[in-house]
Amino acid sequence: MSMQFGPDYVRAIAPYQSGKPIAEVAREFGLEESKIIKLASNENPLGMPESAKLAMQQAVAELGRYPDANGFDLKSAISAKYGVPQDWITLGNGSNDILELAAHAFVQPRQSVVFAQYGFLVYALATQAVGARAIEVTAQDFGHDLVAMAAAIADDTRLVYIANPNNPTGTFLTAAQLETFLKAVPQHVVVVLDEAYNEYLAAELQYESTDWVRTYPNLIVSRTMSKAYGLAGLRVGFAIAQPVVTDLLNRIRQPFNVNSLAQAAAVAALNDKAFLQKSADINAQGYRQLVTAFETLGLTYVHSYGNFVLVKVGDDDGAGARVNLALLKQGIIVRPVSNYGLPQWLRISIGLPEENAAFIGALKTILG
Ligand SMILES: *Cc1c(COP(=O)(O)O)cnc(C)c1O
Helix, strand or coil: CCCCCCCHHHHCCCCCCCCCCHHHHHHHHCCCHHHCEECCCCCCCCCCCHHHHHHHHHHHHHCCCCCCCCCHHHHHHHHHHHCCCHHHEEEECCHHHHHHHHHHHHCCCCCEEEEECCCCCHHHHHHHHCCCEEEEECCECCECCHHHHHHHCCCCEEEEEEECCCCCCCCCCCHHHHHHHHHHCCCCCEEEEECCCHHHCCHHHCCCHHHHHHHCCCEEEEEECCCCCCCHHHCCEEEECCHHHHHHHHHHCCCCCCCHHHHHHHHHHHCCHHHHHHHHHHHHHHHHHHHHHHHHCCCCEECCCCCEEEEECCCCCCHHHHHHHHHHHCCEECEECHHHCCCCEEEEECCCHHHHHHHHHHHHHHHC
C-alpha cells in the first residue's frame, strides 16, 4: 500500500478548475495568442483602470519594503466609501481569501456549513479544507432557496455562504428576501454575504448591505476588486463585519496577505467612479447583445445580474464539453460548468462588443 499523507478530508478535495489561460489555449490549439478571446473568468473586459496603473507605477519604488500589514490607506478608502470604521474591515488576497478565512475562523472539523446547490464552488472547497460537513441546499430556479437554507441550519452549523448575485448562475436575491433570512438565522451562525458582482446591479436593485452589518453581529459582507474594478490579477478583496468578527478574521489572516502594489491600485480604483460606471455600462450593453443572440438561436439562458450568462447549449450531457471544445478550436475560451452539475450549460463572461460578436458568430456556426 502506498503512503497516504494528510487528513481524509484534504485528500477528498477536487482541485478548483479555473478558466483556461490564453497562453495555454494558444499552445494546445496552435493559435496566435493575440487572436484568442477569453470570456471564461468574469474578468473586466476593459482591463484595469488607468488610475490604478499609475498608482502601481508610483508604488514600485517602495517594493523593497514589506506592505503595510494593516493596509491603512486602503482601509481608509473603504471606510470613506462605505461609512464603516477601519476596525470593521478585513483585507483579503482576493475575496477568495475572505471566504477561506471565514471557514478557518468560525468552523471546526465535523461541524457543518450551509450553502446552495450551484453556489460558488469555493464554498465547498473552503468547507472541505477545514474538515467540515457541507449541507448543500437544493436550488430554486438556479438560485438560492433562502427559506430552505434557513431550515437546513443544523445544531452544529457555524457558517452560511450566500452569493448575491450568484456565480455561475447569475441569480439575484432581493434586499427583502435577504433581510428575512438574516432575521431567521440564529445569532451564533455566521453568514457570509458574498457580493462579488454588487457593482453591476442596476440602481433600483442596490441595497446597503453594509447597513445590515450594523444590525447583525453575525454578518460578514464580502466584496472584491476583481470584477467591476478590473483588478483580478492583483488579488484584492475585503470584508465588512462588526469588530468582534473582524478581529477573529484578522488574527488568522497572513499579516501581508495584500501586497503593496495591490493596495495602491485598489485605493485608486475604489475612487475611480468613471471607470466603474463605464464597466457597468459596457456590461449592460454586452448582456443585451448576448441574450438577444441566445433568443434568436432559441437557446435557454438564466437571467443574469452579474457580468456573465449561463446558457444551455444542448440537451445531452455531452453538450457543454462538445461546444466548449469547438469554441476553443476557434480561439474562444468560455467556462464549462459540468463541475457544478450543469453539463448541458456553458458560462459566458460578458466581453467587449466585438468579443461578444465573435463568440456569437462562432456559436452560430457550431450549433448551426
Ligand atoms: C469571482 C468571485 C469571487 C472572488 O474573486 P476574487 O478574485 O478572489 O476576489 C467571489 N465570489 C464569487 C461568487 C465570485 O464569482
